[in-house]
Structure formats: C-alpha cells, structure tokens
Amino acid sequence: MDYPKVPQEINNIVEDNVKLLAQIFPSAVKDGQVDFEALKEELGQFEEVDKEKYELTWAGKQDAKKKAQEDVYNRTLKYIKEDSKNPETTENIYIEGDNLEVLKMLRPNYYGAIKMIYIDPPYNTGNDFVYNDNFDMSGKESDITEGTRDDEGNPLQKNQQSTNRFHANWLNMMYPRLKIAKELLTDDGVIFISIDDNEVENLKKICNDVLGEKNFIACVIWERAFSPVNLKKHFSESHDYIICYAKNIDNLTCNGLPRSEEANDRYSNPDNDPRGNWASADLSVGPAIQSNIYEITTPSGRKVFPPSGYSWRLNKERYFEFLKDDRIWFGDKGNGVPRIKRFLSEVKQGITPMTIWKHQDVGHSQKASQDLKKLFDNNAYFTYPKPIELIKRLLELYSNSDSLILDFFSGSATTAHAVMQLNAEDDGNRKFIMVQVAEETDKNSESYKAGYQNICEIGKERIRRAGEKIKQEIEAANAQLKLGEEPRQVPDIGFKVFRTADTNIKWNLYDALGQLDTSAMTHTPDLADFTMGFSDIDVVYEVMLRQKDVPLSSTLETLTDISSRTYLYGSAYLVCLETEITEKLIDKLAALDPLPIKFVFRDSAFKDDINLKDETFRRLKNLIERNSGLAKKTYTVEFI
Incomplete structure (x- = not known):
C-alpha cells in the first residue's frame, strides 16, 4: 500500500500555477500540460502578426524567472529559542537568512496572507551588496569555494558600477523576490518599496512586469533631508521615493490619514445646528454651466448671482432642497453670498494622502538616526535607518488592526518598531515578519566592538528595546489614569526567532x-x-x-x-x-x-x-x- 509521505520539496510552484491556469482557462490545460496555442486563442491571439512587442528585458531575466520557480531543497528554518522574546504568546516572527530562500520557505504557509509588505532594498549605488541566489547546493562550503559567498557564508557581493551588468545584477536580484512577494500578498494587499534615483525607473518597470501596470498606486516623494550639502557639484538630493503597488487595485481600500485636531478645529457651530459642527464651502464653481446660473435671494432680500465665469454648484431644484434642509449659510446677518454647510459628522474621516511627504510630518534620516541612537544608549550602531513615523504612515494608510506585515530587507527592524508603536497607539493587533540576512558589521565599527557582529543582532536588540520602551510608557500612563478611565493594553512586543539551516x-x-x-x-x-x-x-x-x-x-x-x-x-x-x-x-x-x-x-x-x-x-x-x-x-x- 502506498502511504502519504511528508513531501521533501517545500514548493511546487509550476504545478500550482498550472492548476490556477486550469481554473481560469480549462481548455488550455490538457492532462496537466499547458496547450500554449489554446491559451493564446483564449486570450484572443489567433495569429502572430509581429514578434516584436513592448517589454522590459535585461541580461539574465530568464534565469531570474527560473530562480523564482525553483524550490529550496534540503533547507529548513531552525527555531532559536534563546534569541526569542515571549515565544509562548507572541505572533511576531524574526528570520535570519537570505530573503529569497526564506520567502520560498514561507510561501506554503503564508500564501495570500500578507496584507502589507514594506522593503528598503539596496539602492544599487555602486557600494551596495546584492545577493547571490544559489540554493541548489547542499551547504555553504561549495559556495565559499566558488566565491559566491563571503568567508562567513553570507550570500553577498558588492555590485560595482564598473561591471557591464551593473543594472542587470540588481534586477536579477529583485525580480524573483518580487515574484514570490506578490504571491504572499492578500487579494487586497499592497507593497511599498523605498528607492532612490539610481534604480527608480527600473524598479517601476519591473513592478509593472511582476505586479501589473494597472496595479500601480503612487510614487511618493519623501523629503529625507532638509539641509543642502554644499559639496555637491550640481544638486543636493533631499528626497527618496516610495513606490506603491497593489496585488489587485480593484480590491484595495485606502484608510486615509487620520484627521488632525487642527483640521477638526476648522469646524464650528455658530447657529447651534443640531447636527453639530460644520464649515462652509463655496457654492460657486467654474467653469460655468449655463443651466446652473440663476438668481438667489438672501434672507435679507439681496439678489445674488454667481461670479462671472462661474455657476452655482447645485442646480436650482437641488439648491432649494439644501435650503429647506438648512444646509445653506448666508452669514451671521443673512446678507452674505450663499455657501454650503459641510458637517464634520458627514466628512470622510480619512484624509486622502498626497504624494509629497514633508519631513515635518513623517521624519527625516537625521531624526531617524538620532532616535535609534537614543534607543541604544546614545550609541550609533546603524546608519541611515528609516523613520518610525514614515513606516507608521504606510501602516495607517493600508493596514487593518489585525494585519500581517512583512519586511524582507528589515535592516535595523524599523518596520517591527513601527508596528508595535502603532498597535500601542490604536490598540491594534498587527503582526510582523522580519527577514534579514546576517550581513557582517565592519570589524572596526562601534557596533562590532559592542558585540553586534551582524545586522540581525542589531535588529533583534532594537525590537527588544523598543518593545520595553513602549511597555514602560504605557504602564506609566496607566499609573496616571483618573477614575473611570480605561487603561491602555501593552501590545505584543515579543518575537520568535528562526534561522535558515540545512535539513534535519x-x-x-x-x-x-x-x-x-x-x-x-x-x-x-x-x-x-x-x-x-x-x-x-x-x-x-x-x-x-x-x-x-x-x-x-x-x-x-x-x-x-x-x-x-x-x-x-x-x-x-x-x-x-x-x-x-x-x-x-x-x-x-x-x-x-x-x-x-x-x-x-x-x-x-x-x-x-x-x-x-x-x-x-x-x-x-x-x-x-x-x-x-x-x-x-x-x-x-x-x-x-
């Protein structure tokens, strides 16, 4: 008798894709094989007129596609209890290892489960490390021998600008990771990617290729610096970009930004309207619509027309409906130009975000570095972290209170910090998965001397310290509560640590x-x-x-x-x-x-x-x- 076996492979991506294709186009899959001619006919392509078409290509693209579909053999994730915090109760995960390898291992259990992904990948400045993706060997020794890993087994190498495949190397690194990342997103999921001018054009093209051009949401410009660097020859760059794509934009909902007290203070109730505070808005609008140009008589008897080139925002019938419902305001003395009353209770609570984010609102690089330095007792162990406020804004826009958040270039773990901080502020239960390769710190650096021999050690310690700080702040605030006030809950500040390893x-x-x-x-x-x-x-x-x-x-x-x-x-x-x-x-x-x-x-x-x-x-x-x-x-x- 043949008994079911635990499969040796973790993924069978090709077979999964064929099954999905069969659900959409049954006639294109016969006996488990794709009939490409039938598929083209299903897509309305009955004749190949011209082989040339618009597409993004580069040296190594086919290999990058293969990398996305290859399984990871004889590898696993090893639980590291001694590095974990509150492992019995936490729902947060920290994984040490190459992120493509990790993404593939996460795929079976987290397929379609991630609401939001944020990544801050290497910007490809010429000094950044890029990843070598060679997982088909049994261990690290052969990789080290061939020079595809460093002496410690880290799958990294510098991508120098002098190489004739400078951009191609970066694209080959990013493409398979984005392919797997897309599969991990929920149907209403979203991905944010930080980048600068070096690869922003290529990043947008590769995202169009992987996620679909129609799923592009925005290219946010973040003001990361506000003081000019006068040593620059031409321009002092003060911004980075954040590219935003949806898994399926038709399913995506933007929460909007929380309304500020300043915005709400613009509303008042001078006529004691039972519907509460309101603000008046212009009743006229341009360009003029002839049918909406008519005379309005104010309560004081003054006759009013819209300004030249304008018409009223409401047609005559609709205007009288608003007038009857006490939604037209003529000023305190009833003699002013008519305006529409907009009630705060009826206003959309989420403010639509704009695409330029000022440092006053979401922080800047210098503040992020200072904040992280304070967390580590005034020691600078990590350069150029992202501000917590920046990641919190992304979370506010597109995560729900119980969403699962993934960052697979987690660096100093700003994303984990932001998730815990926002949970503390809005009583949410968001969970995070952080993934970071154990990239060595410089042996001459302060972080190495302090015992943080790789970036993962810094990231894990940052989460521990940030969590304890959040806990102390909440407990201190709860100690000052007045009678009848509800205490705030300490969010999940723990995490379970895993590390990529050979099979057991x-x-x-x-x-x-x-x-x-x-x-x-x-x-x-x-x-x-x-x-x-x-x-x-x-x-x-x-x-x-x-x-x-x-x-x-x-x-x-x-x-x-x-x-x-x-x-x-x-x-x-x-x-x-x-x-x-x-x-x-x-x-x-x-x-x-x-x-x-x-x-x-x-x-x-x-x-x-x-x-x-x-x-x-x-x-x-x-x-x-x-x-x-x-x-x-x-x-x-x-x-x-």
Missing part, C-alpha cells in the same frame, strides 16, 4: 521500489532518520514548513500524557517522533479530543510491522475524515 531529515532512505532501505539503518534509529545534531523541535518545524496555512507563530506543546516525543503544533497537527509505535500508543492518539487534523509518524518507528502501520493509517484517517469531512484532502496521516 534524511529524506532518501527508500529504494527505487519505495521500500525502506534497511541497509542505511546502521546507526541508532534517530541517526538513521535524522542528521547529526538535530532536535525534535527542529524536525517538527521542518515538517510544518511543508503544510499549508500553518503560521510559524503557532503554539507547540509536548503531549506528555501520550509520550515524551509526541508534539501538537497549532492545536491541530500531531507529530509523533517516537522510535517505536505500539497499539497502546495509537489507542491514546485515537482518543484525543479534539482530534488533530493531521498525524505524522516516522516510517522506521513501525519496524517490520506492516499490519500495525496499515491499521494505524486506516483507523486515524477514518477518524479524521469523520470529523473534518472528505472534502478536506490535506487532512490525513503522513510518514517521514
């Missing part, structure tokens, strides 16, 4: 017929199934990476009433790593209430008892199907 599972223990290769089992049972230095927790997380819709933040508990090596993940997935399965153990598992939706066992734990394995599979599978319904095909029993 020996996947290839089966012969060509699919039978267990007992000749490989020359060691203890654990070393026959798993790699040297593994832990049970590492194996459980690796198995969970191959499931669907199971967040890394889910709970993990040991079911000590069952056995010492049986684990329940997310209150739904049971992973049993016992070296020997018995009928008594299966009886305990079958009696669990509530029943898990999936059971995972070690193949080797059944020894040669095929009958017990068969009975275990049938019994538990039947129980699962009875509880969850036959339609849920993924809920089953699997083996590793």
Whole structure:
C-alpha cells in the first residue's frame, strides 16, 4: 500500500500555477500540460502578426524567472529559542537568512496572507551588496569555494558600477523576490518599496512586469533631508521615493490619514445646528454651466448671482432642497453670498494622502538616526535607518488592526518598531515578519566592538528595546489614569526567532521500489532518520514548513500524557517522533479530543510491522475524515 509521505520539496510552484491556469482557462490545460496555442486563442491571439512587442528585458531575466520557480531543497528554518522574546504568546516572527530562500520557505504557509509588505532594498549605488541566489547546493562550503559567498557564508557581493551588468545584477536580484512577494500578498494587499534615483525607473518597470501596470498606486516623494550639502557639484538630493503597488487595485481600500485636531478645529457651530459642527464651502464653481446660473435671494432680500465665469454648484431644484434642509449659510446677518454647510459628522474621516511627504510630518534620516541612537544608549550602531513615523504612515494608510506585515530587507527592524508603536497607539493587533540576512558589521565599527557582529543582532536588540520602551510608557500612563478611565493594553512586543539551516531529515532512505532501505539503518534509529545534531523541535518545524496555512507563530506543546516525543503544533497537527509505535500508543492518539487534523509518524518507528502501520493509517484517517469531512484532502496521516 502506498502511504502519504511528508513531501521533501517545500514548493511546487509550476504545478500550482498550472492548476490556477486550469481554473481560469480549462481548455488550455490538457492532462496537466499547458496547450500554449489554446491559451493564446483564449486570450484572443489567433495569429502572430509581429514578434516584436513592448517589454522590459535585461541580461539574465530568464534565469531570474527560473530562480523564482525553483524550490529550496534540503533547507529548513531552525527555531532559536534563546534569541526569542515571549515565544509562548507572541505572533511576531524574526528570520535570519537570505530573503529569497526564506520567502520560498514561507510561501506554503503564508500564501495570500500578507496584507502589507514594506522593503528598503539596496539602492544599487555602486557600494551596495546584492545577493547571490544559489540554493541548489547542499551547504555553504561549495559556495565559499566558488566565491559566491563571503568567508562567513553570507550570500553577498558588492555590485560595482564598473561591471557591464551593473543594472542587470540588481534586477536579477529583485525580480524573483518580487515574484514570490506578490504571491504572499492578500487579494487586497499592497507593497511599498523605498528607492532612490539610481534604480527608480527600473524598479517601476519591473513592478509593472511582476505586479501589473494597472496595479500601480503612487510614487511618493519623501523629503529625507532638509539641509543642502554644499559639496555637491550640481544638486543636493533631499528626497527618496516610495513606490506603491497593489496585488489587485480593484480590491484595495485606502484608510486615509487620520484627521488632525487642527483640521477638526476648522469646524464650528455658530447657529447651534443640531447636527453639530460644520464649515462652509463655496457654492460657486467654474467653469460655468449655463443651466446652473440663476438668481438667489438672501434672507435679507439681496439678489445674488454667481461670479462671472462661474455657476452655482447645485442646480436650482437641488439648491432649494439644501435650503429647506438648512444646509445653506448666508452669514451671521443673512446678507452674505450663499455657501454650503459641510458637517464634520458627514466628512470622510480619512484624509486622502498626497504624494509629497514633508519631513515635518513623517521624519527625516537625521531624526531617524538620532532616535535609534537614543534607543541604544546614545550609541550609533546603524546608519541611515528609516523613520518610525514614515513606516507608521504606510501602516495607517493600508493596514487593518489585525494585519500581517512583512519586511524582507528589515535592516535595523524599523518596520517591527513601527508596528508595535502603532498597535500601542490604536490598540491594534498587527503582526510582523522580519527577514534579514546576517550581513557582517565592519570589524572596526562601534557596533562590532559592542558585540553586534551582524545586522540581525542589531535588529533583534532594537525590537527588544523598543518593545520595553513602549511597555514602560504605557504602564506609566496607566499609573496616571483618573477614575473611570480605561487603561491602555501593552501590545505584543515579543518575537520568535528562526534561522535558515540545512535539513534535519534524511529524506532518501527508500529504494527505487519505495521500500525502506534497511541497509542505511546502521546507526541508532534517530541517526538513521535524522542528521547529526538535530532536535525534535527542529524536525517538527521542518515538517510544518511543508503544510499549508500553518503560521510559524503557532503554539507547540509536548503531549506528555501520550509520550515524551509526541508534539501538537497549532492545536491541530500531531507529530509523533517516537522510535517505536505500539497499539497502546495509537489507542491514546485515537482518543484525543479534539482530534488533530493531521498525524505524522516516522516510517522506521513501525519496524517490520506492516499490519500495525496499515491499521494505524486506516483507523486515524477514518477518524479524521469523520470529523473534518472528505472534502478536506490535506487532512490525513503522513510518514517521514
């Protein structure tokens, strides 16, 4: 009997895409293969008139497309408990590793789950590092030998302007990351990308290619500096850009910016209108519409026409409706030019943002550096962080109170800080996933001397310190509350840390017929199934990476009433790593209430008892199907 196996691969992107295509164009997919001629006909392309077409291309684009579809073999995410904060309760995640590799590992469980992505990638100034994406080798040694990684195994190299593929190298780095990022976004999701003049044109073109030109929202100009650098020969650049795209702009809603007290103060109620405060707006508008030019008589008897070249904003019938509803204002003495009353209660609460963001509103680079320096006891450990206020504005515009936020070039973790800060201010429950490669700090830098040997160490410490600062501020404010005032809640300031690592599972223990290769089992049972230095927790997380819709933040508990090596993940997935399965153990598992939706066992734990394995599979599978319904095909029993 063929039993379901935990798949070795994490993604099968090509197969997933073919299935999606079959849903849209069934006639274009036959026996699992794409009929490209039929697909072209479905798209209305019945004849190729001219092979030339408008498109963005560069040296290496085809390879970049392949990189986006390749899986990451024999790799996993290792849980680092000692670096985590409040791991039992937090829903926040920090991942150390190359972001393309990490994005691919996140894809099965976070497909269509991320509401907002913000990234601040290398700007390609000639001194920035870009990533080498070579994940098909078993370890780092061959990469180091070939020079594609540095001596510490970091997959980075400088992209010098002298190279003849200067822009192409950057595009090849960005393209596959954006492809996977798009798949992680919710249908109403949005991505923001910081960039400067070096690659802004190419970034917009590549986003048009990946996300679709119609999904472009805006190119925001952020005033990152306000003092000129007089050493500049021509112009002193004072701005960066933030490119904004939607996953599907038809589904996207902008929350708008919160109304300021200053804006609300413009409203008053001089006539004691029961509908509350209001402000008057001009009743005339240009250019003139002839039918809307008519005489209005004020309460004082004065006859009024709209100014020359203008007409009234309302037609005559609509004007009298407004007049009857007391929505026309003629001034305190009833003799003024008529104006429309706009009530604060009826005004859109979210202010539509403009595309130029001044430093007074969202901060600037110098302030961001100063704020981070204060957080680290007046030590400058990171250069050019983004202001918290800038990221908070992005969150205010397009995130909901419970949104999941991703930053896969997280740097000093400004995005995580901004998420926690906004949650503290509006009582939200946003969650974050930060991803950062462990790029070394300069050995002569203050950060290295202080013990922060890579950027990840700075980012994690920043989250810890920022969280504690937020907690202290809330507790101090709660201590000053007056009778009857509600205390503020401390948001989730914890995070679970993961690090990319080689697999813990020996996947290839089966012969060509699919039978267990007992000749490989020359060691203890654990070393026959798993790699040297593994832990049970590492194996459980690796198995969970191959499931669907199971967040890394889910709970993990040991079911000590069952056995010492049986684990329940997310209150739904049971992973049993016992070296020997018995009928008594299966009886305990079958009696669990509530029943898990999936059971995972070690193949080797059944020894040669095929009958017990068969009975275990049938019994538990039947129980699962009875509880969850036959339609849920993924809920089953699997083996590793």
